[in-house]
Every structure is written in C-alpha cells, then in structure tokens.
Amino acid sequence: MRWNNRALAVAAALCASAGATAQDGPPPSDGPSATSDRSPDRYDEVGYATWYGPEYAGSRTASGAPFDPKAFTAAHRSLPMGSYVEVTALDTGRTVLVQITDRGPFTPGLLIDLSQAAAQAIGVKSRAAVRVRRVVPDPADRNALKNGQPASPRLDTPPALLAGLRAKLNGEPTLVVTPVDTTTVPSVVLRPPRSAPRAPVVPEATPVVPAKGSYYVQVATLSSRDRAAALAKALGGSAGPFKSLWRVRTGPFADAKSAAQARDAAAARGYGDARVVRED
Numbered sequence: 001m002r003w004n005n006r007a008l009a010v011a012a013a014l015c016a017s018a019g020a021t022a023q024d025g026p027p028p029s030d031g032p033s034a035t036s037d038r039s040p041d042r043y044d045e046v047g048y049a050t051w052y053g054p055e056y057a058g059s060r061t062a063s064g065a066p067f068d069p070k071a072f073t074a075a076h077r078s079l080p081m082g083s084y085v086e087v088t089a090l091d092t093g094r095t096v097l098v099q100i101t102d103r104g105p106f107t108p109g110l111l112i113d114l115s116q117a118a119a120q121a122i123g124v125k126s127r128a129a130v131r132v133r134r135v136v137p138d139p140a141d142r143n144a145l146k147n148g149q150p151a152s153p154r155l156d157t158p159p160a161l162l163a164g165l166r167a168k169l170n171g172e173p174t175l176v177v178t179p180v181d182t183t184t185v186p187s188v189v190l191r192p193p194r195s196a197p198r199a200p201v202v203p204e205a206t207p208v209v210p211a212k213g214s215y216y217v218q219v220a221t222l223s224s225r226d227r228a229a230a231l232a233k234a235l236g237g238s239a240g241p242f243k244s245l246w247r248v249r250t251g252p253f254a255d256a257k258s259a260a261q262a263r264d265a266a267a268a269r270g271y272g273d274a275r276v277v278r279e280d
Helices: 005-024 116-122 139-146 159-170 225-235 256-268
Strands: 044-052 073-075 084-089 095-102 112-115 128-134 174-178 187-191 214-222 238-242 245-253 275-279
Touching: 044 116, 044 159, 084 112, 084 116, 095 112, 095 116, 095 139, 112 116, 128 159, 214 225, 214 256, 225 238, 225 245, 245 256, 256 275
Parallel strands: 044 112, 073 095
Antiparallel strands: 044 128, 073 112, 084 095, 084 128, 174 187, 214 245, 214 275, 238 245
16 A cells, blocks of 8 residues: 555654553643542432531641641541532531541541531531532632632522432432423432331430439540640530540539430530540
C-alpha cells in the first residue's frame, strides 16, 4: 500500500494522540478526585450524625490538618480523605456541603461526625437523622471550603423526598421520587424495600439505685489538660487529674436516673464511652 503525504501526517497525529492519552492519564485537577452518579464510587446513604466542636480545636485530623470547628468539614469511616459530601438533615430539610478530613465516628450507630459549623448550618444539635451523598462541587465551592467559608447555599429538600429518606432509614416501604425533567412534577413510585427486618425490641434498662452516694458521668479521659478543660467547659462539667491523665466529668446528680440521662446526652454528642460512676 502506498501512503501519500496527507495520509502519513494523519496517521502520525493519531499515534501521537493515543500515546499521550496512554502515558499522561487524566488531566490534573486542583482538588481530590470525586464521583458522578455513574461512578462505581457513588455514595448515597442515610443514617445518624453528631458533631464535635471547640473541645477538639487544633487537634490533628486524619488528613494531617488541624481541626477547625468553624470550618465545614466532617469525619467518615470509609470515604476517601478530601472527598466532598452533601449532608441533609432529615428533620429540617437543610443541606450543607462539607469535605471529609477526618476518620470517625467510632460510636456504633453513627454514620458521620460533623464540625460544629456544619452541624449548626443544618440545625443538628445532637444525634440527628441525615442523608450523606457524595458529590462533585464546582471550583468556587471547593475554594470556599478550603478557606473555611461555607459553600453556596443548597436548596431545601422537598417534604416528599424527606419522607422517603426517613422511610428508608426506618426500613419501611420507600417513596422513590423519579424526576422526569426539570420542568415537570416528579412522579412518586411506591416501592417495597429490598429487605426490611424489624428491629428487635430491647427492654429499657432500669438503673439500680444504691442507698447512698453521689452520681457522676465520666465523659472522657484525655492526655491534654487544655483539651480536658475545654471539653469540661463545653459540657458544663469539670476536669481533674487522674493518674497521668485528665478526667472530664459532669455532675454530681441526685440519683441514678438523672445520671443515666446525662450519660445518654453525652453519648448523643459522640462520647460513646461515657459512663455513670458513683462516689460514696
């Protein structure tokens, strides 16, 4: 086969293009790789969130950056460090964009830990039901989060979708909202869940009330005196030395029931190891 000059030039250009694609890979970006709805890394889950705040300010996160309670960040057990998620509170319908910068939560039953600023933005005051959805934010939103500022406001989630998400959380028949296009009203399809086992009924524990003594809730034991003092102040408790560490407690409480309620409140804020102690 004879090749004229034009054919040779085209072939050379195609070969060069193919070689560059194979060697150079995807174009670089100024942020972590993210996903789209067609990506195998898609993430869209419902669960429970809590938050952590000034008591951990300055502590080093899993990403290596110091924790800033005023920044819009979050901790997750498995999502890639530096990825972005939209977190929607299922009671208020409000949504905030955050970046994953830390690992956690380590309390069973929690899906994500929000920074104080992120939690306040969507009305999360303690343990709250949320939707966590991985997204690809635009450069302006990424830059805002990088500078500790909130991303552009998100639209509130409509009541019909919130009802479906809450049903999914509870394992009930789910309302699936399927948009036809941006100008039509979404259609609502009743779809049974793939599996909806009924949660076992756990009888409420009845605390044993000793005859005498004072009750405290031991929230945490920390190695830093300053962090212990900050946590105690945030919880309205006290910090005191304990061997070579610093112990944070709330109380005293008049009875075991009051102490148990305070322990549950501490656990809802992410301190799952909180326990009731008694001193005679």
